[in-house]
Every structure is written in C-alpha cells, then in structure tokens.
Amino acid sequence: MGEVKVTDDVWIGGSHPCFIIAEVGQNHQGDIEVAKKLIKAAKEAGASCVKFQKTCLNEKFTKKYLERPYDSSNSWGKTYGEHKRHLEFSDTQYRELFKYAQEVGILVTASAMDMVSFDALLNLKVPFIKIGSGDSNNLLFLKYAASKKIPLVVSTGMVDKQAVKTIYDIISAVHKNFCLLHCVSAYPVPYEDCNLTVLQDYKNTFDVPVGYSGQEIGTAVALGAVALGAKVIEKHITLDKGLKGTDHVCSLTPVEFAQLVRDVRVIEASLGTPIKRVVTSEIPCIDKLQKSLVMGSTKNKGEILYPGDVKIKVAEPKGLNALHFDDVIYKTLVYDKKEDEPLHEGDFC
Numbered sequence: 560m561g562e563v564k565v566t567d568d569v570w571i572g573g574s575h576p577c578f579i580i581a582e583v584g585q586n587h588q589g590d591i592e593v594a595k596k597l598i599k600a601a602k603e604a605g606a607s608c609v610k611f612q613k614t615c616l617n618e619k620f621t622k623k624y625l626e627r628p629y630d631s632s633n634s635w636g637k638t639y640g641e642h643k644r645h646l647e648f649s650d651t652q653y654r655e656l657f658k659y660a661q662e663v664g665i666l667v668t669a670s671a672m673d674m675v676s677f678d679a680l681l682n683l684k685v686p687f688i689k690i691g692s693g694d695s696n697n698l699l700f701l702k703y704a705a706s707k708k709i710p711l712v713v714s715t716g717m718v719d720k721q722a723v724k725t726i727y728d729i730i731s732a733v734h735k736n737f738c739l740l741h742c743v744s745a746y747p748v749p750y751e752d753c754n755l756t757v758l759q760d761y762k763n764t765f766d767v768p769v770g771y772s773g774q775e776i777g778t779a780v781a782l783g784a785v786a787l788g789a790k791v792i793e794k795h796i797t798l799d800k801g802l803k804g805t806d807h808v809c810s811l812t813p814v815e816f817a818q819l820v821r822d823v824r825v826i827e828a829s830l831g832t833p834i835k836r837v838v839t840s841e842i843p844c845i846d847k848l849q850k851s852l853v854m855g856s857t858k859n860k861g862e863i864l865y866p867g868d869v870k871i872k873v874a875e876p877k878g879l880n881a882l883h884f885d886d887v888i889y890k891t892l893v894y895d896k897k898e899d900e901p902l903h904e905g906d907f908c
C-alpha cells in the first residue's frame with residue numbers, strides 16, 4: 560500500500576498515524592474571526608490539519624445558478640450567489656488565515672472547488688489540496704490537478720466504483736501521491752447509507768492510502784472507518800451545531816472533535832496484528848483464572864485415567880493446560896494422586 564508525503568515530517572498511510580482533517584468548510588459563517596477560532600480549536604483538538612473550501616464562484620457555478628433564489632434556513636442571501644459570496648474569503652483573507660494557522664502550529668489547506676481556486680492554493684503553497692466530492696465526476700479537473708503533482712486527497716462521494724477507478728487511473732497515470740476517501744454526500748448521511756465496508760473494497764482495489772470523509776452525525780462511524788483501515792479521516796468542525804449553515808448539523812464541536820482524535824488514537828493502538836497469540840498482559844489473569852487439569856477423584860499409581868477421573872478447574876498450583884485433556888485420558892498414573900490435585904507432565908505415562 561503506498562504512502563503519501565504531505566510534508567517532510569507528515570506522511571499518510573502505512574503505519575503512520577491516521578491523518579485527521581478538521582473540515583471548517585463553510586462553518587466559519589464568512590467571519591474570519593470565527594475561522595481563526597476554528598483553526599485554534601482544530602489545533603487544540605489534536606487534528607492533523609484544518610481545511611477550508613476555496614471557490615471562484617463564476618468558475619464553479621453558472622450565472623443562472625448563482626441567480627437562483629436560496630431561501631433555505633441555511634442561506635446567507637436572497638440568491639445562491641449572495642449566499643456563497645458571503646461565505647467566500649478573499650485571497651488576502653486566505654493569506655491571513657494560513658499565516659494564523661502557521662502561528663498556531665497546524666497544517667492548513669483547502670478544497671479547491673474549481674481550477675482557478677486550485678491554482679490559487681498552489682500559489683499559497685499548501686501542503687496538499689483536497690478535491691471534494693463535488694468534483695468526483697470532473698475528470699477534466701482531476702487530470703489538471705494530477706498534472707500539478709501536488710499531493711491530493713480526493714473524496715469520492717456522489718459516484719460509483721467505476722468512476723472511482725477512473726479517478727484512480729487518471730491521477731495514478733501521473734503520480735501516486737494521493738489518497739482516496741470514501742464519502743457519502745448527504746448532510747447528514749443516514750447511518751444505513753454510510754456503507755463503511757466500501758473501505759475494504761478500496762483497500763483491495765487501490766494501492767494508495769484510503770480514508771473516510773464523514774457527513775454523518777457523531778464520531779462512531781469515523782471510528783469504525785479507522786478500524787476498517789482508514790488512514791485519513793475528515794469530519795466537519797463547528798463552534799456551535801445550532802448555527803446557520805448546511806454543515807453544522809453533521810459537524811463536531813471542538814470538544815467532540817478532541818474526543819474523536821483521542822478515540823482514533825485508541826483504536827489505532829488497539830488494532831495490533833492479525834496474529835492471535837497470548838500477550839504478556841494476560842499472564843496475571845492466566846495465573847489467577849485459567850483452568851487446568853486436576854484429579855476428579857483419588858486414584859493410585861498404575862491406575863488408568865478415564866475421562867471422569869480428570870476435571871478441568873481453576874487450581875493453585877496449576878495443573879497441565881486444559882487444552883491437553885485428550886493427551887491425558889487413558890494414560891496410566893505413575894504416582895498416587897488425590898482428588899483435586901493438579902495433574903502434571905510426568906504424573907502419567
């Protein structure tokens with residue numbers, strides 16, 4: 560399985576820690592001070608990276624689309640264009656935000672929501688660029704993004720496996736410094752639609768790190784994704800789920816995000832290897848409670864041990880491990896043994 564170099568010190572995949580992206584998205588409400596609070600919150604929560612969404616509206620949307628009325632409770636304007644303009648930071652503001660993230664000490668990047676924004680992010684020298692599910696069918700953009708050879712994290716919401724294979728083929732024809740994220744683009748995603756086992760299929764199909772971008776409520780599904788091998792997790796972060804905006808409902812508060820990070824690290828530590836073996840931490844319990852072979856009745860030297868003559872009990876001192884029950888049956892005692900006495904190698908032949 561490949562690994563993705565994000566910076567000289569930060570890698571994704573292999574045995575590297577799961578890369579956890581705090582997706583601010585639009586949860587900054589178009590307010591740069593809120594954006595800075597979310598950057599700080601992501602850092603304090605232990606996120607690997609904080610991420611915004613950078614859009615050149617006329618590049619991403621048709622004029623007509625921007626003129627559409629947007630009377631949703633999540634709208635910041637009468638039309639979709641007004642709404643989006645409210646939420647879009649300028650290049651200067653992005654430079655201010657990225658400088659702040661550097662001061663706070665957290666990697667920062669954005670999703671390029673169109674090619675113009677992609678180039679703007681290249682100029683901002685971000686460590687990697689996210690391609691959101693809005694472009695999972697945009698093969699032209701994916702070819703362009705691949706050609707720039709910057710590490711990419713690509714979400715695969717809103718398309719099927721065949722399209723994901725095409726995404727993989729397009730980018731891997733140029734380079735392998737990218738990850739594919741399973742994603743279901745609904746806000747929020749019903750749990751039964753999360754389809755986490757797609758991750759197993761992605762791991763079997765693609766030789767690049769795979770991850771999960773979750774729009775479901777809570778942290779449980781993202782933790783399940785880590786258990787299934789996700790090397791990148793992306794979850795939205797918000798200061799308050801009650802705020803106006805489409806994504807707040809499926810976002811995590813800073814406290815929840817910090818818990819997600821802690822739990823991801825617990826799951827990573829607990830995964831271990833597929834080899835089932837007795838581990839050192841079990842020794843005290845083995846000594847105290849593992850059962851062993853003891854005499855079920857008093858028998859003398861020369862007598863045969865029939866099935867009823869050997870019991871499996873917790874004993875002190877211990878007898879032979881109970882796994883050897885069948886090795887002892889029908890053997891002949893070489894010493895007199897009392898009921899409940901442990902049976903050891905050498906007590907029979």
Ligand SMILES: CC(=O)N[C@H](C=O)[C@@H](O)[C@H](O)[C@H](O)COP(=O)(O)O
Binds near residue numbers: 691
């Ligand atoms: C698919 C995609 O881009 N999804 C993004 C990331 O998950 C979202 O943040 C959308 O930008 C957001 O839900 C749009 O909300 P509205 O339409 O209210 O601006």
Ligand SMILES: C=C(OP(=O)(O)O)C(=O)O
Binds near residue numbers: 744
């Ligand atoms: C839409 C985005 O992400 P995802 O598809 O992972 O939800 C994004 O990063 O802007």
